[in-house]
Amino acid sequence: MDSTTSDCDTADVNYIKRVKCAVAIAVIRNKPEDMSGEQYAKKLRETLQKREEDWKREAKRLEVELLTAKQELVKLKAEETFHKWDSRNLYAASIETAPDQFSDHFFTPPSSSETISSMEGPKIHREFNNGIRFLHCAMCLHNHNKTMSVFKTSESLDVLENSLTSVVDHLLENLEEIPSKDLNWAVEGVLKVVSSDLNVDSEKKLEGTCWRLIQGLLKKALIGGHNQPYKYQETLISQILYLCKVKSLLIPTLKLLIHQIVKLSEMLRQYTNKQCDLNVAQYENGCNAFNILEQLLSLSSTRENIKGEVAETMKEQLESSLLHITESFPLFAHYVWKLNSYMNIK
Structure with missing residues (x-):
């Protein structure tokens, strides 16, 4: 079966090569006298691209x-x-x-x-x-x-x-x-x-x-x-x-925000160990993630929907983000503890 498949692939490759050769010959034979084959091929490509864009607009x-x-x-x-x-x-x-x-x-x-x-x-x-x-x-x-x-x-x-x-x-x-x-x-x-x-x-x-x-x-x-x-x-x-009033959309949103905070903590950990420079943009984006997550968790409707195992998992992820950076970034730790306080776990 492998040999048959290999023969088919070889035949396809040979066919494609013949088609390319035929197209190249047709372009050279039909090009205007004042244009080179390369220029004419480029013009044809631009024409085809324009037609494709026109068809896309028409389809839309x-x-x-x-x-x-x-x-x-x-x-x-x-x-x-x-x-x-x-x-x-x-x-x-x-x-x-x-x-x-x-x-x-x-x-x-x-x-x-x-x-x-x-x-x-x-x-x-x-x-x-x-x-x-x-x-x-x-x-x-x-x-x-x-x-x-x-x-x-x-x-x-x-x-x-x-x-x-x-x-x-x-x-x-x-x-x-x-x-x-x-x-x-x-x-x-x-x-x-x-x-x-x-x-x-x-x-x-x-x-x-x-x-x-x-x-x-x-x-x-x-x-x-x-x-x-x-x-x-x-x-x-x-x-x-x-x-996020829709519960099925709330949980993925919370997870995405927590993932952003965890990524920030990993960057801060590498920065503390002098393995990388401080990424200011990522730091600022993480602060915005804290802001959005806090507003979400402060809603009573949110706390009602994240009890039990879901809340436990989120809390563990936030707590793990504090590993080795609590002393170097006390404000980060403060916000993580504040977010955990919103978790109504029973």
Whole structure:
């Protein structure tokens, strides 16, 4: 079997060599007289790269169009469901807005032909703005009657998942350009979707997308304060705390922050032993990790979710970070002891 595989690999290599030789001959034969073969090959490569980029943009445009069409179908289903509820008087006492009025606020992303709009500051794609509105309205619809939710079919769940992914991707790519009020609105919509009672498989995908958002926010929040305004950093931290209301996202966030502190302790230990220079950026990032971790642990909802074995493990990791550096870095030790005091272990 090995000899057969080897023969196949040799044949493939020989075929690739022949193809390369044929391409080179074709380039030389067809090149203009005022260009060398190398120049012509370079021009062809640039042309192919440009075509590939054009196809990627076209594919992205078509993805937006497809998502728009799917969300329009969900909207129609939502309106139909609300009309059914209204006709049966199921929510006559609890819903003050008529179905027709509600549908006016049930937004969907626009077509890709629409231009970028301005929202009191940096420019944001209108599809992003309307995508957030879709998440809010979709969850409002879902929470009115979960037994008759329009998100029962795989097709409608795909629309919701794609909408969430689109919003999160835009947040991560344009985080510094988005005003804090719009960031708050977007994160609130994301949390509503992740906290909704959908099927198990869908919840895992939604939580995975939300975890990507937390990682992106943490990456920005841990950067030293001299690189970004303090108010902006506080905004990021508040969004992280808000998203960590979901228990399945809280534990990984705590572990990631503790890992950052442990890495800092290892660097300080090497610095104490004169094995390396002090990494100021890493030291500052570790201080920010202390700040975020303290704010998380000070929340009563957090302490309720980290009792028992999880809290014990975290406490052991923090205590091990003090090994051999307590005397040299008493402030580091003080913060570790302070964080451990938040652990409500019984």
